[in-house]
Amino acid sequence: MATRPKMGGSGRVPIEPQRVDAPLTQSATFLVLTINDKDDPDAVKTVRSTVAKTDDLTKNVAFRDLQASFACTVGVGSEAWDQITNGLPRPAELHPFRKIEGKVHTAISTPGDLLFHIRADRRDLCFEFERQLMDLLGDTVTVVDETVGFRYFDVRDLLGFVDGTANPVGPAVDESIIVTQDEDAGSVGGSYVVVQKYVHDLKAWRALSTEQQEAVIGRTKLDNIELDDAPEGKQAAHKTLATIEGEDGQEYSILRDNMPFGNPGAKEFGTYFIGYSSRLWVIEKMLQRMFVGNPPGLHDRILDFSRPLTGTTFFVPAAGVLAGLDSD
Template sequence: MSFSTANTQAVGAPLTRCATFLVLTVNDNDGAVPDAFGTVRSALGSVGDLAKNVAIRDSNAGFSVTAGIGSRVWDGVTGLPRPAELHPFVEVRGHTHVAPSTPGDLLFHIRAERRDLCFEFERQILHALGDAVVVADVTVGFRYFDARDLLGFVDGTANPVGQAVNESVLVTASDDRAAGSSAVDGSYVVVQKYVHELGRWTSLPTEKQESIIGRTKFDNLELDDCAVEAQKPHKQLATITDGRGKEHGILRDNMPFGSPAEGEYGSYFIGYSRYLWVTEKMIQRMFVGDPPGKHDRILDFSKALTGSVFFAPSTEVLDGLGAD
């Protein structure tokens, strides 16, 4: 799944055993923290160096970090033209279920084969940011068996591979110029935190679970699409095409999280995309339904708690922020 492009953040880093999803808000209200934006710029500019300091402790641990910046603070933090599609997460309210919009100015997607390396980067970046930020959410994820979610199905099967990763994930300056902007290269990032009613889900027969997901549970084979008049499976609703019939993919790096002792079972959705509208349409189809009213049946067992949008700019941009 990995790819490399000059100055690109580690958007397409391979799936690891551990991940931390750290969402922060900038504490810039009423001058509570003098020069909060300046502190954030300096910390973002140091991400590359901090990542090297952590990664060197185990060069085989696949450590990487991706930093994203939200719409509310993009102008104040970067001083750069806004990416053409960057805006706050828009709440999606279906007849039965809601995808909420929640605060988020900064995202750090921290990945490694070792939990301690994720911990160490989180500690160092929060120290650098100090009281200029407030933690909105922190979720620690883990790989579950052969990349399955806690519902028991393999996750990320539809991810693009090879050259298709670049085409699905990387925004280029030419993309934004065509949309009336001249923003830098990067990738749009959408995150949502879901919790599952695992007891209800596991009480379903396997065949029923498979009809909801659209794949077989044991060997991860794709099932035939259902009839239009029925509620479509998750797999079908998450397949997005444009007006010309061209299919558009996103890159997911979802992770399970939870605590059996606390009765918490969840999945953290994170999707990187070249076009934000693709991920937004996917969420719209899930919650509103296609046709409207025929929502994704997985939502009858999984509730969305958060929803935020970020733009992950190039490493060149991040490094430049620390030069002020």
């Protein structure tokens, strides 16, 4: 399960990121935890030691089926960074998820010290990894959210549209998600990650015609063809609001590994948003445009049918940094 080597800014220092760019899988578990007592040295030591052993745990589970694309990515939250990393330099942009209040909808902020993004083509491997992980952590942590996702048909969300079309490919992946020496020398090889758990009002969504749904998303439903942007100043589609450009006009991508989740018996249907980026501001600007609107007041109409239950930000340290946390 080793990743290819990465290079720091000048190309002189080999950096191995975590499996941020692991392939899309059939199943995933999104596990967000908080540390019960960050002032308890023994508890923090247990958490730090467990996090450092993530690669060993991964190998132990992945070996049971080498074709199942098992991977786990670990993110550390702002409020636990100093304790878990034992005082390593803080990533330049790392801070708690910032609540965004639009005129109609709000992106809420929820707690989270650790994120484990567990994925494989087999649900049982995700289950087994989580079981072993929680056995090691014991009562040092509390589960804030545990969501089991699944791949739905041809990579569609439960709204019926293909999800993740705008993901970078090839060399653009690393450029989009891996922090370089020039960006932040103390965080080379890492990535920022934002997670939000959305639940859908499918009854209201299905009351729309296919053409109305396509106007909300900005793509055709059947064949995923991109539609023309709305005129400037008019209501923009989701795909337009989620497209971020810098002041120089350069377009910035993020890597999404979203997953549907749900329980039809409980009438629960949702999408777990997870976005990786080397620049946290890109994701934050995307969410600002969605919830506040661009122009302000014209929010992303997908929010009329999809409500966020969580919102948390983490930093995913390079693999070597993670493994070295237990060296003190």
